[in-house]
Amino acid sequence: MTDTQTLDVAIVGYGPVGQTLSILLGARGYRVAAFDRWPSLYPLPRAVFHDHEIRRVFHAMGIGDDVAAISQPSARYQWFNAAWDTLVEIDWSAESISDGPVGYLFNQPLLEALLDGKARAQRSVEINQGWEVTALVQHDNHCELQLRHGVMRDGQWTPDGQTRTVRARYVIGADGANSFVRKAVGISQEDLGFQEDWLVVDIQPNPGVTLDVPDIGQWCNPARPTTMVPGGPGYRRWEFMRLPHETIDDLQQPAKVWELLSPWVHPGNASLVRHAVYTFRSLLASQWRQGRVLLAGDAAHLMPPFMGQGMCSGIRDAWNLAWRLDLLLRGIATDALLDSYTAERLPQVRAVIEASIAMGRVVCIADAEAAAVRDAAFLAGEVPPLPPFPGLAGGAVSTGYGVQGIAGQLGVHGQIEDGGRTARFDELVPPGFQVIALDADPGAFIDADAAALLTRLGARTLGVTTDPSKVRPGRVLRDVSGRYARFFAEHGVRLIVVRPDYYVYGGVSDPAQLPALLAHLADALALAPAPYRRMAA
Structure with missing residues (x-):
């Protein structure tokens, strides 16, 4: 057919x-x-x-x-050594740039x-x-x-x-x-060099059962590196690294699964949802x-x-x-x-x-001496923290014009108020290209070419402010929590252009630079020739 x-x-x-x-x-x-x-x-x-x-x-x-x-919502992501000393914490419960915790x-x-x-x-x-x-x-x-x-x-x-x-x-x-x-x-694919077999186990505790287990944790125990994490409301997950002397078949036997779970849970207080060995790879x-x-x-x-x-x-x-x-x-x-x-x-x-x-290389150490060296480095504060989550470094972002450092970053999101209604930004402002100015209506800085581009893209222009005297219903909205003011101040900008995926195309310190920034955007978007329109007689 x-x-x-x-x-x-x-x-x-x-x-x-x-x-x-x-x-x-x-x-x-x-x-x-x-x-x-x-x-x-x-x-x-x-x-x-x-x-x-x-x-x-x-x-x-x-x-x-x-x-x-x-x-x-996520809790703190904790890493422990074999003795349950905390090696590192990543606060996934902290407030994020997106108006909520880092993770779920x-x-x-x-x-x-x-x-x-x-x-x-x-x-x-x-x-x-x-x-x-x-x-x-x-x-x-x-x-x-x-x-x-x-x-x-x-x-x-x-x-x-x-x-x-x-x-x-x-x-x-x-x-x-x-x-x-x-x-x-x-x-083709590039192999970045990581390959380890782990047994992944999902269980459902019986009603009323409370398990004595870290909420989200990596137990970096060389005797058996282990992950513990919620599997969503009402579920728990454990992941156990396969040791060098074990086969995949060894790990997949139900008796072995319950043996590995036994420090925390047993068949009398939970049911096994599934278990399977996965090869964690980097391709x-x-x-x-x-x-x-x-x-x-x-x-x-x-x-x-x-x-x-x-x-x-x-x-x-x-x-x-x-x-x-x-x-x-x-x-x-x-x-x-x-x-x-x-x-x-x-x-x-x-x-x-x-x-x-x-x-993974911190967690997947099955040698006691190597683990001791790792533990000492973490406990002494000698291990640098992970770098911040990466933004976009190339493509359709303005890395060659405007204030550097903001292009390609995920834009801020928070509560705004307009006409007496307070809500998430994405509830009050439809998605798409957006031009957002601090304490001003960006429409005042748009020339004819910029206006034509914004119309073609279906873009929206608006201001945000913490100053009640500068609020203009439908045009300059109140920044309820001050998130936008802090974001603009942190990056040294007064105006940003945001893409439909909420990443910042670019920002400028002087709103009068908006037409030039939008001209760069037009080039980055590989626009098709504008349709011909017959002039009126």
């Missing part, structure tokens, strides 16, 4: 990354079809952590409150069910489960996918003889670590675009879990791609805009992987 329509975007893979991109593009009205080999959503936990930036994405998709109901713990099957429901509610989105891609061919103006359908028989995916051909202007490979899409277009695709095909999520990158950034990084990919594809499919930008996708995402993800590896 050959589908007669040409889709705007075909998404291969329907985990959280494919689901997110389906929602973001479907909400904009694009013809999207998602395909996944498995006939149903994966029913067992995998990822358990998302950070404040990803919570903002969920709010933007209209499921922020729903996600809050199935997650819990959740149950992935519940999250995927939410995302699936939201994706299916988009009228222009088609969800196809049980369909495996068998061939991918690129043409000048579209891609062609060959697919076959399968069902589960005796625990195995089995083709049932149905096939179809699908055409799409663009294809996104969000099909996991063994990505067919990545291999089909010949994109990075060499490029994330090949013509009309782009990669996202585990198809583009794999990382150790010690920063909780695997799923988060994949959702950032989808978030980054959505606004680019929107400009492209609306005819506002040329497809050269897709070239900066790799330039932005790959360096940021590389930095996150390298930090995750560094953390």
